[in-house]
Amino acid sequence: MKTIQETYAERLEMLVQRYGQTKLAEVINSHAILIQDWINSLKSEDETKTSCTRAIEAVRQIEKLLGLERGWFDQPVKEGEFIKLSNLPKSDETITYQVKQSHNSSDLVQFRLLDIEKYTCDTASGINHNSIKRVDIDRGWAITHLGLDLDDIALVTVYGDNMFPTLVENDVLFVDMSVKDYINDGVYLLSEASVIKVRRLQMIFSDIHIINDNDKYSNQKISIKEKDKINILGKIKRVWSLRRF
Known part of the structure; x- marks a missing residue:
């Protein structure tokens, strides 16, 4: 029998599968990174973790925001169950959380940005995290450097010196959120124990090395057969950097 936390996770995944993570995040004014982190936390065996408590609080707020009956998340999912909510966009509408046209001019696109420092330090509270900001970017630049699938791109800020x-x-990192598995060597956005971090992944023989570019930190490695243990949120495509001279 599933635990109540597993039922919450299953219900949340059901919403994501039905409407898409991007649309769901847009409606609840949150970020897809956080939704995936809630799911992971609810599936965790440690029910006492702060991240699990935060996920349960988020579930209750989602019920209110979507007009669901209180306790909807507590009910085990029935086979063939179908969700229809008037609060959510229709499935044929193109609405995304990371990129949203909010100007009369078509020259700009608007990205949402998650401040990792505020998130990992748990200073934000509730579903409407103060760590989320908005950044306007020239559409032509975005298409040239990021491609046409802008709805797959999210922004995060670097916290700490692990990758120095x-x-x-x-x-500021431009992250392709459609990448959920190791596909080739590169820099990825990962989640471990409810902490979001940036690390380099490199295949060496039959192992995937999880690398801090800063030599003062130790690295990890995991067998390619166990790569599913690496919780990948996305792959870094570009970076904006402002350096002092």
Whole structure:
């Protein structure tokens, strides 16, 4: 029998599968990174973790925001169950959380940005996290450097010096959120124990090495057969950096 936390996770995944993570995040004024983190926390065996408590609080707020009956998340999912909510966009509408046209001019696109420092330090509270900001970017630049699928792109800020000198604190990363598995060597956005972090993944023989570019930190490695244990949120495509001279 599933635990209540597993039922919450299953219900949340059901909403994501029905309407898409991007649309759901837009409606609840949150970020897809956080939704996935809630699911992971609810599936965790440690029910006492702060991240699990935060996920349960988020579930209750989602019920209110979507007009669901209180306790909807507590009911085990029935086979063939279908969700129809008037509060959510229709499935044929193109609405995304990371990129949203909010100007009369078509020259700009608007990205949402998650401040990792505020998130990992747990200073934000509730579903409407103060760590989320908005950044306007020239559409032509975005298409040239990021491609046409802008709805797959999210922004995060670098926190800490683990990736120094490649990345420094407050660098802005453009993350392809459609990448959920290791596809090739590169820099990825990962989640471990409810902490979001940026690390380099590199295949060496039959192992995937999880690398801090800063030599003062130790690295990890995991067998390619166990790569599913790496919780990948996305892959870094570009970085904006403002350095002092």
